[in-house]
Structure formats: C-alpha cells, structure tokens
Amino acid sequence: xxxxxxSSTSITLPPWLHDGLPIPKLIALDxxxxxxxxxxxxxxxxxxxxxxxxxxxxxxxxxxxxxxxYPDTPHILHLISSLPPSRGIRLAVxxxxxxxxxxxxxxxxxxxxxxxxxxxxxxxxxxxxxxxGRKTVDVFDGGLEIYEGSKLRHFDVIxxxxxxxxxxxxxxxxxxxxxxxEQLGVTMRLVEDGLTWAELEKGIHQWRGNxxx
Numbered sequence: 001x002x003x004x005x006x007s008s009t010s011i012t013l014p015p016w017l018h019d020g021l022p023i024p025k026l027i028a029l030d031x032x033x034x035x036x037x038x039x040x041x042x043x044x045x046x047x048x049x050x051x052x053x054x055x056x057x058x059x060x061x062x063x064x065x066x067x068x069x070y071p072d073t074p075h076i077l078h079l080i081s082s083l084p085p086s087r088g089i090r091l092a093v094x095x096x097x098x099x100x101x102x103x104x105x106x107x108x109x110x111x112x113x114x115x116x117x118x119x120x121x122x123x124x125x126x127x128x129x130x131x132x133g134r135k136t137v138d139v140f141d142g143g144l145e146i147y148e149g150s151k152l153r154h155f156d157v158i159x160x161x162x163x164x165x166x167x168x169x170x171x172x173x174x175x176x177x178x179x180x181x182e183q184l185g186v187t188m189r190l191v192e193d194g195l196t197w198a199e200l201e202k203g204i205h206q207w208r209g210n211x212x213x
Contacts, residue, residue, distance in 0.1 A: 056111035070194035081139035092142030107137035
C-alpha cells in the first residue's frame with residue numbers, strides 16, 4: 001500500500017494481513033527517525049501547537065517550524081489500530097528520548113486519518129468524539145515507554161503490562177545497538193528512513209522467519 005494524503009481511500013489491505021499466517025500480537029515503535037523524521041530533544045523549540053490548516057497532521061514549534069510523522073506512518077497506525085479483535089495487534093512506544101513529556105504532547109496533537117481504512121470491516125471505532133481522526137497517542141494501547149536507558153527495560157515493562165510474550169513482539173527502530181532486545185526474543189526490524197509500508201511488510205516476514213514460518 002502507498003499513502004499520499006489523509007484520505008482513507010489511500011489505504012489498501014496488505015497481503016500479510018489476509019494470507020492466513022500468524023502475525024505479531026504487539027508492534028512496538030521507536031520515535032525519533034522511526035515514527036517521525038527528527039530528534040525530539042534537538043530540533044523542536046517548545047511550545048508546540050497544531051499547525052494551521054493541517055488538519056492536525058502536523059504541529060509547529062515556537063520558531064514556526066513544522067513537524068509531522070513520516071508520510072506512511074499515520075496510515076499504518078490507522079490500519080493496525082482498526083483491525084478486528086480476531087486479527088488485533090497492540091501498539092506500543094519504546095523510545096530513549098529524554099523529553100518524554102514533549103513526545104507525549106506531540107502524540108496528543110497529531111491526528112490519524114478519519115474514517116475506516118478501505119477494505120476493512122469489523123474493526124473498532126476509527127474516529128474521536130469530535131468527528132476527527134483519533135489522536136495518535138490513543139492507539140498505543142500497549143503503553144508509552146519514553147525514557148533514557150537500555151530498551152531491555154522498556155520491553156520488560158511492556159511485557160508485564162500487556163502479558164504478551166517477547167517472541168510475539170515486533171519492534172521497529174533506527175539504531176543498531178537497540179538490537180539487544182533480540183536477546184529477549186523480540187524481533188527487531190532496523191529501519192533507515194522511518195516506518196513505511198515496505199518496512200512493515202519486511203518486518204512481518206522477518207518476525208515469521210524467526211518463528212520458522
């Protein structure tokens with residue numbers, strides 16, 4: 001699938017979602033240069049607010065600079081969080097950013113596309129109460145672990161909170177040292193240019209390969 005705007009019609013169901021093979025029970029995401037293309041603790045001059053005329057797809061900082069998620073990311077989060085319970089995948093954040101409060105504020109301000117993803121039925125509520133797309137923060141039902149230190153700790157907390165075993169988790173991150181989480185049984189997909197539809201599919205296949213599928 002490709003995404004070029006905030007309309008639900010830009011989303012089609014990826015093959016891995018309906019090929020009958022297992023999928024992860026939880027997908028965890030790093031933030032800086034995975035979910036969005038900037039360093040949250042370096043590039044943003046607080047405070048931030050929704051960018052005018054952006055439909056809450058971007059925010060601006062004190063200097064008027066605009067910040068948004070990677071292009072495919074809102075649509076990916078929208079699809080995953082809209083899956084029916086039988087194919088449900090929980091979402092979590094595992095980030096070392098030292099500015100957790102700012103990151104949470106960014107996730108509250110940035111919105112996902114409104115309406116159900118094309119071709120998907122039986123999913124959950126895709127709109128917020130005000131009729132707009134959901135706040136990005138609301139789709140991370142597996143928790144927001146945003147603090148410095150080894151991500152082994154982040155995943156230990158996520159595992160205890162959700163009850164999902166490490167081997168049922170898929171993690172996307174842009175920093176190679178964070179592959180240490182693989183010693184827990186987590187599958188990590190190293191990304192270079194953020195989370196895209198192609199990287200998501202590769203991550204699913206990598207997770208399946210680690211399970212001998």
